[in-house]
Amino acid sequence: MATNTNDAVGMPQLDFSTFPNQIFWLVVTLVVIYLILSRVALPRIGSILAERSGTITADIDAAETYKRQASEAEAAYNKALEDARAQAHKIVEEMRADIQADLDVAIQKADAEIAARTAESERRIAEIRDSANEAVEEVARDTAREILALFGVKAEDKAIDDSVSTRVKGGAA
Template sequence: MPQFDFNTFPPQIAWLVITFIILYLVMSRFALPKVGGVIEQRTSRIAGDLDEASRLQQEATRSAELYATALAEARARAHIIHVEMRSQISAELEKERHGVEVELDTKLASAEARISATRLSALSDITEIAADSAREIILALTGDQTDPLLLRGTVENLKGV
């Protein structure tokens, strides 16, 4: 193998150094700047993306805070509306209940007056019916006609007993 021949080592080393220097110059002048540019471009793009993500995160946090504030305000307004409507409905129901109570009291008084009038009418009719019944019974038992005024007075005296 020629590369293991000690007589050809110095020229091989010389060509190795020359090739390495040429390769180093080509890489440092052409390839490495392009690779460095790509790396720098990616680094700046990643930094920009991180900045954008941070900005969006802050915006999302602000939006969440605004949402929470708006939600709290809406709940407070809903509670106020609920309390107002509840008190308004309670007032209307109380007014209606009072009106119904007045109407029922009026109907109750009217019914009591009718019952009282009917009772008095029935009591006055009872005296007359009792007197007529007594006269019919006396007539049936004795065959005598009794004075209706006398019987009415006797029945009225018995009512007090």
Template sequence: MESARVISPAYAQAHGETTETVGAAETHGGGHNFPPFDPATFGSQIFWLIISFGLLYYLMSKVALPRIATILEERNDRIADDLAEAERLKRETDEAIAAYEQALAEARQNAHGIAQEAREAAKAEIDADRSRLEGELDGKLQAAEARIGEIKSRALGDVDAIAKDAAEAIVEVLIGTGVARGEIERAVDAALSERAAR
């Protein structure tokens, strides 16, 4: 398809062109086609498209993409370092928790041992105090028993004397005369001996 040319009437007369061509051009929009849609410019458009695409590809491959790759690599390295640091911190935390639990178990065991030792020491001290107190009480009990024995002996001696005096007074009241002291003593001793034999 031939493009219509815009020809002025003076140019047409000077060059021998007819006004029919001018009229045909005017009927096709006045000859002002949009350059990208003009088939006559397709070759140059493709040429410049290839050059622009090649230049853009070169710039992307040599400048932009290496920078993006570097940024991504640094980002991946930083993430890997952060993950390694997090893993190290987690491992240290686990080790610290394990050490704390072991120390706590040892402290409990030591506390149990100290409590057991304290109980044993208190028991030994209580046993020693009890033995000492029992010894003191035994001594006091023996002394008290000895004193009671003495008092009892004296009381029994006094009972003999009282019994003999009472018997002598009773006989004297009943008979009206006194009896020999020796006979009364023999009679009281015989009565006490017979009672003790029962």
């Protein structure tokens, strides 16, 4: 039934007359593909992949470096903050001590002044009291003399004075 080359007789795969042709072109094809792949395509794709993985590795390294730098900066910042806090604390303490010292001196001075003034006041009070006592004594003595004169009693001035002073002192005591 097969009258021309377009019709298959049985299995064309087993038509050995075409084998040399197929094998020849297959070998040519394989050699061409091998040359294209090994000379051009594979080195190119390999270098692209290597370059990419290199870039990725480098980028990851850079990222690591930046991360480390950031954490170092953070540590430095924290340390600076800590130092500043300590410094501030120290300054506050010194200030407080200074003020306390000034305050102590001032209080001491004030206390001394108060004591001095108190003493002065007491002294003056005592003076006033003394002078008052003297005035009382004198008034008493004069009064006593006048009374005695009125009654016509003659008395030694000295005796009157002694007696009045004894009485005044005893009353005061």
